[in-house]
Amino acid sequence: MQIQRLFALTHYLLANRSATAAELAQRFNVSLRTVFRDIDILSSAGIPIYTSQGTGGGIFIDNDFVLSKATLTSEEQKKILLSLSSLAATKQDDLSFLLEKLSGLFQNQPSDLIEVDFSRWGRTGEDKDKFNKIASAISGNQLLGFSYINMQMAQSNKIVMPIKLLYKSQAWYLIGYCQEKQTYRTFKITRMSEVFVKAETFDRKNLPVKELDKTEQISYTMIPLVLKCSAETVHRLYEDFHESQVTIAKDGTGILRAEVPDTPWLYGFILSLGGEAEVLSPLRLRNKLCQMIKELMNRYSED
Structure with missing residues (x-):
């Protein structure tokens, strides 16, 4: 001890x-x-x-004192290289160079088992550039500016002190301290545009720590979903839900029972299953899906 x-x-x-x-x-x-x-x-x-x-x-x-690599266990060295490998996958040259230097120091090859692609289909360069700017601002404690569209479709310009990236509920978010609101805010990265890093820096030690813990809890209205899925598409359930939440019947059909967030993602997921799935409950969700399907039919029906 x-x-x-x-x-x-x-x-x-x-x-x-x-x-x-x-x-x-x-x-x-x-x-x-x-x-x-x-x-x-x-x-x-x-x-x-x-x-x-x-x-x-x-x-x-002493300012010139450094610890030998011997103070790190082999497992700790591997974890460091693994973490840097995942960050280097964002195509940041400085991280790749650091990874190469540490690999030589540790006499260990960096892991090439991880590839992180932050981009959406068709927007490879733009999305990677955005993530690189955000990561650079976070590591350099530099102010970050961007244009943001919220859930009410209102657009505004933001200047924040970026704290960290968060992956939650199928999406990437930025947690930052908003200068305008003087509080922590969580921003969905796909709604950010015109991202730029300012030369001005900030001191993390001067930011309130306790508030940050609260921002990590991104809250949604949760609903109890019971969904029946055909044998042909039951594998889709395992992509987004734990196996303990899925029951497979003798005929191969699956029943999903899970608490899910009442968000656009939920409706998009169910509709993506097409006629291979049926919401058994709640009734409110069934009715909303019926309304959405009717609106789609009206939109695409011939006059």
């Missing part, structure tokens, strides 16, 4: 370069006496950690 804490303390100082004893005691849930004892142990081991008293004092680590 002490060894793990010593490594964690060293990594923390490497990331922050300095900290107070009280800060370290609180972070690692130990006493001040234990913190200073750990510092003595690390110093005795040759790690250049020193303390300074008075105003502006604290515990510091």
Whole structure:
């Protein structure tokens, strides 16, 4: 336990370069006496950690000190390379170069088992360019500007402090701190256009942390769906739902029972099954689908 804490303390100082004893005691849930004892142990081991008293004092680590690759296990090295491989798939040259350097350092080949394609059909270059700009702004703590169309089809220009990308409910989102609203907002990336990265930077440490946890919960109205699907298309259910939610009858037909979000995706999914599926409940969903089908028939019927 002490060894793990010593490594964690060293990594923390490497990331922050300095900290107070009280800060370290609180972070690692130990006493001040234990913190200073750990510092003595690390110093005795040759790690250049020193303390300074008075105003502006604290515990510091030499700016030129780096940890050897030996501090990372083989499994940890593989995880780092795997993560970088997925990011490099966005075609960012700087990440690919970093991946090559770390692969040589670790004496391990980067994984080529992951390919991430953020683009929609027919818009390969445009979508990848958008994701690259967003990723660049996030990693560089730079302000991000874009035009956005919300669910009410209202268009507006946004300047946000981008925090992270989120994949949820079949779509990619950007979580960012909106300068105009002075709060966190979640933006669907397919509704973003004219994306540009500003030279102006921001400090993440100055942003409210607790609010960020709330934005990650993208809430929808959930409805209990019971859907019957033919044997020929039952495989489609497994693409979007867990196998425990599907029951297969002797004739090969499948029954899906699941809590699903009441969103346009749901209606598009059901309609994509055509005549091979039937909504058994809820009745409200059946009626809405009937209305949508009638409107489609009227639209495409001959006069």
